[in-house]
Amino acid sequence: MVKTLSRANYPDLPFYPERMIQFGEGNFMRAFVEWQLQQMNKQGLFKGSTVLIKPRNQGMGPRLDQQDYLYTVLINGIMQQQLVNDREIITSVSRLINPYTQYDDFLRLAENDELEFITSNTTEAGIAYDPDDRLDNGPQKSFPGKLTALLYRRFELGKKGFTIIPCELIDRNGEKLKEIVCCFAHEWNLGESFLKWLDEDNIFCCSLVDRIVPGYPHDKATELEQELGYEDKYMVMAEPFLLWVIEGPEWLKERLPLAKAGLNVRVTQDMTPYRERKVHLLNGPHTAMVPLGLLAGLETVEEVMTDPSFSRFVNLLIENELIPMLDLASEELRSYASAVQERFNNPSIRHELTSIFLNSISKFKTRLLPVMQRYHQEKGQWPELMTLSFAALLLSYRGDRLQRQDSPEVLAIFDEAWSDQGTVAQSILSNSNLWGEDLTQLPGLVESLEANLRQLEVVGSRAALEHRIGVM
Incomplete structure (x- = not known):
């Protein structure tokens, strides 16, 4: 029988003083932030740990405490053409505080x-803002409410x-969090001096995080425990690739020396x-490959990348239609795109196309539509591959070939469009509730989508795709 991962069984593991507070104790952050703290600590650059705060009164329980807040990160995949294992x-985790049962301990931080x-x-x-939160009704329900109480x-x-x-995956996350904290400060009448202190003594950074973290390896847990020599109920699997972009002051590079530790972290003014x-080079190809891949009978990202025709589609999409439309240096974009394609080929991660297919209309709107529009503005024509993917998306939302996964409102719009005798593209593109604008006003887009739809119907997804990549 293997032993339990604990400090009693591993007494030589180091302790570090608390230097960070983290709201959230899930798999991603433990394999992202705490893993990075670990790398700095091993080099003597940070010498600190984080105290975790449960944001909701549910989730991770006493098991991590029974492991003395120790756990294993398993890095599996391909990085720079090398297998990583x-x-x-x-x-780098000191303890976990549940503010719903330890509110005084939380404020004592x-x-x-x-x-x-x-x-x-x-x-x-x-x-998010919760109008029911008050300073004197702690613990507050919302994360911004709890944060405001701690800051006060x-x-x-x-x-x-x-x-x-x-690190929440919303645009301008630091600015939005500060906005809600300031809103609570006004509503709770915490005074102008506190608002001034919030603005002058605290830095709210926007950030972008990027690492695929599948989480606990259920299918390999027993095998891994035998390999490791101990039981760990909170081991976390992650890919080798990591990126953290932090919009913040230059001095942050020294105070939080992540890049100095060799980590892929950028501190920038913008x-x-x-x-x-x-969004466009990682999420964009994901979104583009899904409807075409599913209509062709493929199931995973790895299958797409090992299929000669579909992998060529992804390569050409990135090289000819996405990279030329982005504003960073082309060398940097190509380096990132190469890393993305390595990640897509990771045999350790089964990434289902159906999971990416969820809410594909809003994803296409954010990830690919702006690039399509810029391409048309600069070149006077619609990009072949993105337009084909757009048509495949419209076809996949007809509902007779694939199981659609979207809101009832979106599905109702498509049901009505496909039941009409008119052109489907005309009906769908004119709906500004879907796209935020009337896309029929874009010259030639309706006609291009209709032509692609007809071809997809006649010859199928694979043949239509192979026709496109054969003539480019």
């Missing part, structure tokens, strides 16, 4: 002068502020180009 016990960073990942819905206690004690780096690069 690393295992590491993470020692404000007393610790060594704590200087706050990170978070409370899901995209976490940075810190202010009352006359101490320095924090550097706050939210993260917009990096966000566009990720």
